[in-house]
Amino acid sequence: MSEVAVQPRRLVYGDKTFAEHLDHLLAWESVSDTSVQQVVTDIVEQVKSRGDDALLEFSNRFDNLAAKTLADLTLDKQQLLSALENLPTEQRTALETAAKRIRDYHEKQVQDGWSFTEADGTRLGQRVTPLDRVGLYVPGGQAAYPSSVLMNAIPASVAGVDEVVMVVPTPGGAISELVLAAAALGGVDRVFTIGGAQAIAALAYGTETVPAVDKIVGPGNIYVATAKRMVFGQVGIDMIAGPSEILVISDGKTDPDWIAMDLFSQAEHDEDAQAILISPDAEFLDAVQASINKLLPTMERKTIIQASLNDRGAMIHVPDLSKAAEVCNRIAPEHLELSIENPEAVLSDIRHAGAIFMGRYTAEALGDYCAGPNHVLPTSGTARYSSPLGVYDFQKRTSLINFSAQGASEAGKVASVLARGEGLTAHARSAEYRIKK
Structure with missing residues (x-):
């Protein structure tokens, strides 16, 4: 028998230790350690006090650049449009299709003001206005995330934000034309090729070149997340995101290879990502386990997937789909796939999930790129009280009293x-x- 490459832990609903093991599985500490806090505190204070000089120093040091001024790290709207125009046809078409679907969906979220007049002539109401300026952080380096640009910039554009400023690190000077093209489609006005905690500090407090914004959105590493937490209050932020998550509830009738690859789709993000499968069919769990080990050697990021599934993955056997929904509500996952015959029958039992993908054909990966709804979702159980990023995150409401x-x-x-x-x-x-x- 070949050696088992991946073995997500098995949990059985109803076992005496089930709740304890589930809590242990879900435990995630998003707060950075003391050393990270100290590094970020110094960077933020330096940028806050020294402005462009500190920003240039940190960017050159951390991204191995040789920029002389911030002008060397600045791109205007025409450069973004040029990147879009020069994209290969297939990439441009895919990007434009995704952008249109995302824009069409988010246009449904636009909120209008309202008012009513009481019998004595008193008028009460609410006015909805867009934020003046927002900052979008986009991870850079070896990975390119044009989808992240679209998901963050388009809702801001639809909301009517006056100016969208994007920051993206370019280690060694490497820059993704696809990311810049996405910025053009998303309505980004200016781009600074800076990243890390120094970029967050610049957006929060402003420098001689980088304008201060009202809100910062977009994912990043632990230094970026720590900086966002630190500047919250000076500016608004979208969230402090934890590792990516997927929870699949299956009735056991979906192709096991499909489910295995759906689990891989989130596990490949990083070693801390979490992929969980719940089913009332124990034999199906075994079949998916076999598919995992069959397909893993074909994956480019197999080492990451293996670590993710072994350390944080799980397969949970439940008595029925009702109990599956109960466990789901305890987990409150970022992404939930209802890979079952009649997902609507279970939907009413689901109270907590960032996004719900209904039916066997609705792969979570479609939501990451082109379904239309936002892929910036609450993680680490925060779907209990928070929502996907949307147009409403770039608008504010003012009470009217007359x-x-x-x-x-x-x-x-x-x-x-x-x-x-x-x-x-x-x-x-x-x-x-x-x-x-």
Whole structure:
């Protein structure tokens, strides 16, 4: 018998230790260690106090560059359009198709203001306005993520954000034309080829060249995540993202090779990614295990996949699909595939998931690139209380209050009583001045 290359842990719903083992499996600490915190704190303070000089110094040091000024690390909109125009036809067509689907979906999310008038003429309402300027962080280096550019930039564009500034590291000067082309399609206005904690600090506080933004979105490594956490409050952020996750619930009738590859699709991100399969069919779990070991040698990133599945992967046997939904709600996964005959029947039992992929043909990978809904999703159980990135993340809501004289008089009586009950006399008297005698 050949040696088993990958062996995700097996859990059985109902076992005495099931809950304990599941908690251990899901445990993830996203907070960086003290050494990372110290490094990031120094970088942020240096950029905050020294501006372009510190930004240039760190970019040259960490990305092995030889830039003389920030102008050497700046790209304008025309350079982005040029990258788009020079793309091979197949890549440009795919990028444009994905961009259109993403834009069409997010245009449905646009929120409008509203108001209503009470009987005495008082008008109350809400105004929705876009943010002035947002910063988009895009990972760089050996990997290129044009899909990340589209998913972050297009909702901002649809929301009506005045200016979208993108930062992307270019170690050794390597730059992805595909990323720049995506920036052109996404409506990015300016690009700075900088990355790491120094780029986050520049976006948060501004330098002589890099403008300060109102919100920073986009994924990055532990230094980027730590910097985003550090500058939160000075600017808004989208989230502190953990490793990628996929949870597949299958009735046991999907091709095991399909399921194995769906698990691989997230496991290949990095060793900390998490891929979990739940099924009421124990023999199907065995079949998927066999497919995993059959297909793993064919994968370019097999070492990463192997580490991910061995360290954080799992196959969970449950009595039925109802219990599968119960476990899913405990996990609150980033991506959930309902690879079953009738996904709508189970959907009503699912309360917590970032995105739900319904039916055997709906691979999670389609959502990563071109389905339309955003692939920036809550991880590490945060789907219990948060949502996918969307247009609403680039808009803010302002309350509108316009009392008539009669309305102010009546409301003033209420405010007076409550304010005096709190001991806030100025509040009370301010309201009382408007009360009709």
